[in-house]
Amino acid sequence: MTGSHALENEFSLLRQWLFEQALPLWSTAAVDLRSGGFFEWLTEEGAPVEEPRRARVTGRQIYSFAIAERLGWDGPTRDLVRHGLVSLEGFIGTNGFVVPLKTVDGTVLRHDFDLYDHAFVLFGLAAAVGTGEQCVRLEALAEQLRGRIQAHFAHPVAGFQEGPRGSVVLKANPHMHMLEAALAWEAISDDPAWGALADEIAELCLEKLIDPKTGALREFFDHDWNLIDEAPGDLVEPGHQFEWAWLLKRWGLSRNRPDAFRAADRLIWVGESFGICRERGLAFNELNGDLSIRIGTSRLWPQTERIKAHVISYATAVSEQAAETSALLAVESIRALRRYFDYPLRGGWHEYIDVEGRPIRNNTRTSSLYHIICAISEVADLIDTGNARRQHRQVARAASF
Template identity: 45%
Template structure:
């Protein structure tokens, strides 16, 4: 891993430098901008995109985006963003829209609604349910409308279990069943279930976390390469054709981080090697050596598929290497992980080089040049989560740096 070259006793300072820069950007630039222009104060909810000049691009509201923005503002307040009253108001603003317009009367959530709350895509979408649960678990854990939110989360979970549970493990994408089944929404379900566990609700969340972890280890992860695949048939075997051969470096890192979280919570050190291999696959085969950015796609044989670099895989690379550093077996491994996390953080900041501070580029091409496009509000979840993990790590270890 080339980023480890030249490691010395000052290796931790590189991480502290990135932490300082990212916190300042988030608190001073991004959150003020998105808490102003990214919020629909009249109809409710949040706008999906801002143009690079900061102008609003209006459109339908996805439940997953409403949920992600609830997480962003609740987490920002918890991290110490000084405008706490604004953050609390925005969390309530999001919860009002999520519970009042995205949650159906029978329990499931609508995938897409109009700004006035009319369902535009009422069909079940597992990904949107994962994020609804994640946002509610996070909000309850941080003290936002706890009893109301817990009740809503249990209602959603009950509807999912009653209507869309897969007969072997995990969940269906639709009823009647359709293919492919996908690992990605299950990854976010694991994230949501762990959030509910951490919040302290004992309503079967741990058992669901364990089921997803077992499904990942037995089906999602290729035993030959150690990489996690994306698409499967109804028996949880890799999908036929090209779709079954797709891997995403960002998901190698994200699964690595989540499996390490699960393993620490369960005291299951036997899972560490699987999580480490996922991070290794992402790092060795999913990072562009020229730009040092995580790329968008690799094939099942671990060859490069798409050498463009979206923003979100950079955030997952940060999280994975920080978790690896915490569980490093020796000082050299810890230094390598910290240096790679710092490198990933520097890479993330390249996306923030925009004319209007607080926005970002969604994609850099294989040469590291920005691809012209609006900034998606959904990316702020990835950014905030990575900065939260970085902030936690630096605060915990700075006295030892």
């Protein structure tokens, strides 16, 4: 069986699980109809766990149900998106910035500026507009929020700082999700500022976030965007090698930037060469700056990012051999992800697998639905639109580099 046929088979299994098990669970048990928003966890019995609510999870759930609608699930997706929007707007404080964390009754637990949460609010708003929901009002809200972030927290070089200069380390991860949000808005908005923001962050990644010695994407930086070489600041996350690679290839394809593809391919190589446990077939959680293993357990989300990196590599491959290799790695990654679905609650998932390959029993986490459905959506985009036509079109464009 060829890699493309195996990929289609794996997608069929993923889609069936998503439609028949996951979405029926998360569209009901994790939706708080009394207080609004979404529960952060479910127990193994399907009961909601009452914990403070994060803005980022609300944005992720809006995206998840918007994508579920696009994938063809026949559940009440539009009602769920609207339910999420009511909650999401409640996270925007009187100063116009996002409150990262609140109690169920609305008491603010954190007042600090968190770029990560702002990114997911923007991302969730884009997903809602993508369904045709309140387009004019929500786009204006997103533009206002973006403007406030840029006016108050722009770094003098590029990107953003989350506190006074020199008071906090600079972080790659929230910038990755700001890039994701900017690309989402660029696809549906006529405002050129979204594309400019995407360009700024992608260029920052290429110039500052990648260690020139190893080709790995690093996580933490000093106030001038210099690498931090001492532990624990020298962190490398295999999942983020794949996730940044996926974003850089999306951005590079739209800008005709072969350097972005080269950097992305190097990130994927780092992830595959140093970030995968070959015995378990799973991505590690963390590496050190020298690419040795720091934490050998395996969370769910890096497996989803590995899928996305190999799917876009398959779609943009410049040769049949490269396409086949990427397809087979995508299949391997999907099979790794499906191991997490062997959970006591139908439609739930384990969050961790230990170094012996055993799931670590715990409640099931709402926020991981975003990772899972995003990966499934990437495979669906490749297959449902006709992988041969898409591959031919994108290979031709990639070859023009």
